Amino acid sequence: MAAVKPLKLLAMAAAVAAFAGTATVNAQTADSGATRPPACRPLPPEPPPLKPTTVTTIAQAYHCVLDNYFSGPVLDSRALLQPAFAALTRELQRRGLDQSNANAPVLTGKRDADWAAFSKVYQDVVARLPKESQQLVAETTIRAMVDSLDDNHAGWLRPGDPDFFPVGFLPSHARGPGRTDPTATGPAYVTDVLKGSAAANAGVKLGDEILTVNDVPLFVDGIAVPRVVEWLMEAKEGQRVRLTMRRPSTGETKNYDLTVIRPPEPPQTDVVESKLLPNGVGYVLMHGFEPGAADKVRKAIADLGKQQRLRGVVFDLRGNGGGSPDEVRKLVSSWVHGKTYSYWCDVRDKCTPNRTDDSVPLLNLPLVTLTDRRCASACDAFSSAVKDLRFGTLVGTRTAGAVSGPGEGWVLDDGSFVGLPKVHELGANREKIDTVGVPPDHFAPVTAADLSAGRDPGLDKARALLG
Structure with a gap:
């Protein structure tokens, strides 16, 4: 991750x-x-x-x-x-x-x-x-x-040189500055840990449930408490943060009294990671739709195919926050040709179809795509194309539904930025994906207990579908 x-x-x-x-x-x-x-x-x-x-x-x-x-x-x-x-x-x-x-x-x-x-x-x-x-x-x-x-x-x-740091882990319900997943009901749990951070040094693990922060619960009656997530993501260096957490794999409840430190710079990870799974299944994890990512996915699949004849591909987009629409087009075009995979529409409903690039060679491999609530923007767009055009199967949970339209950036006289979409996006069937998300064909959520025990039901289901 x-x-x-x-x-x-x-x-x-x-x-x-x-x-x-x-x-x-x-x-x-x-x-x-x-x-x-x-x-x-x-x-x-x-x-x-x-x-x-x-x-x-x-x-x-x-x-x-x-x-x-x-x-x-x-x-x-x-x-x-x-x-x-x-x-x-x-x-x-x-x-x-x-x-x-x-x-x-x-x-x-x-x-x-x-x-x-x-x-x-x-x-x-x-x-x-x-x-x-x-x-x-x-x-x-x-x-x-x-x-x-x-x-x-x-x-x-308004950019700057912030003097805040994360306590050291990502809570499952966080969706950006000051934002939480509106579908989350708690308890929140740890989905990623930053190496060298105060939390990592104290022994916080994947799947640990976050019961309270500074003695305040993250959820009350199933509703996220405003601002508590900021205590985790925007703490100041030297600030003390008290945590009460529960480890599902053991049932143990632990209290932590952390002093926030400046974490080391994380090592640069490639946007695409891959490995060969048993029975000739290729696994490709893509962290974002950044420029060039589609070519890296295609190369990773080709390299795995040199090791063993592939029977199918598991494409893991969980946690993928999106990126370039050009990468969506190239990836869709790697599995299907001659199709409209989305529309960009103005406020008067004049829509421009986004068509596949049929010069991209087809991969001709069965596809299972893993999705979750952090699959957003370009990830929403790709997932909707998979579902609408039926060139693959979605496994996991509904995507984020954060795909209003491609943004354009503008600078103001104080050096701050405004990001604004000029068009809004619809799926291949002209359905709205924004605020709704894309439901999977097979639901296989990864729970706190799964993370704590090292299980991945989404990947298990994908492998079973590919045989």
Whole structure:
């Protein structure tokens, strides 16, 4: 399994790698012809220097969404600005800085007029804040604006040199910065351990159930408790974290009092790993759909075939967070030709079919693909193609359903980034995969008890299907 990294660093790397695009953005607004701030720009090769986040930055983000987001052409400006202002006022209250003049701006749905009203109130509020609070309030406002899209491929990111580290393991219900799997009911358990971390040094093992963190349970009545996952993924060096855990293989409950340390850099692992299983079954594990990954999968299968004539391939995509749509196309085209495997659609339902590349040689091997709730984005897309086009069998659990559409990245004047999908994706049968996921043909979840005992029911089922 891949080494654990701080989730926000993973998100940053994914944003820079996956967001790419260009746009021609008019510097005049449609409503009144008023001059707008400089347009958001496509991501540069190197991250720009960070500067303070100002009202101009927020204006850039506002227009960037309207110009470049999937539903931008029909998006009501109030749907962006009302959540942004609400988040601003909540932040003021949390910090004991609420103001009598922090009244909601009057918004009418006219984009320029709404921005002018929002900007005036925002600047009046920020002018009265202590200087040390202005940046955090600005970040809260712009993040809430982008988050209001409720799109798993849209987000705002301000990179930096974070001083937080993971305690040293990945909990089963974590899905990204501040996010948990909405289907998880607990108990959460350890799915990966970072070598050299505080948790690893203390003896935390795969499958250990996480009962409490700092004496707070991760779940109450089957619902994940907000922010507790951040104590695990974003602890500060030197911070103490108390854990109560249960080991399913022995039934033993253990208490840990960890002091967070800076873990060593994990060794670089290839995106593709492979091995030959008994009875001529090839096993290929792919950690991500990064550029070149499909060629590495094809080479791994070819190399295994040189050792023994293959009867089939187990393609393990569990934990695969996605990547490039180009790799999806090449992998689908390795098993089937002459097919449409997905559609990219605009807000008015004008759809472009994604077709197989029939110049890619077919592998002509039976395929069983392993999936789980961490199989997301491009992994969702590939899994849906396998199921819809019936060129393989899915085993495991339903995928993440985090495949709204391919993201494009834009840089703002403070050095922060906005990621926005221009289109939304549908499966080969024109069904929606986003927020739903792809159910497997055979359910074979890996439980905490399985991990603790070293069992893999998904792989066992895949091998049985291939005979």
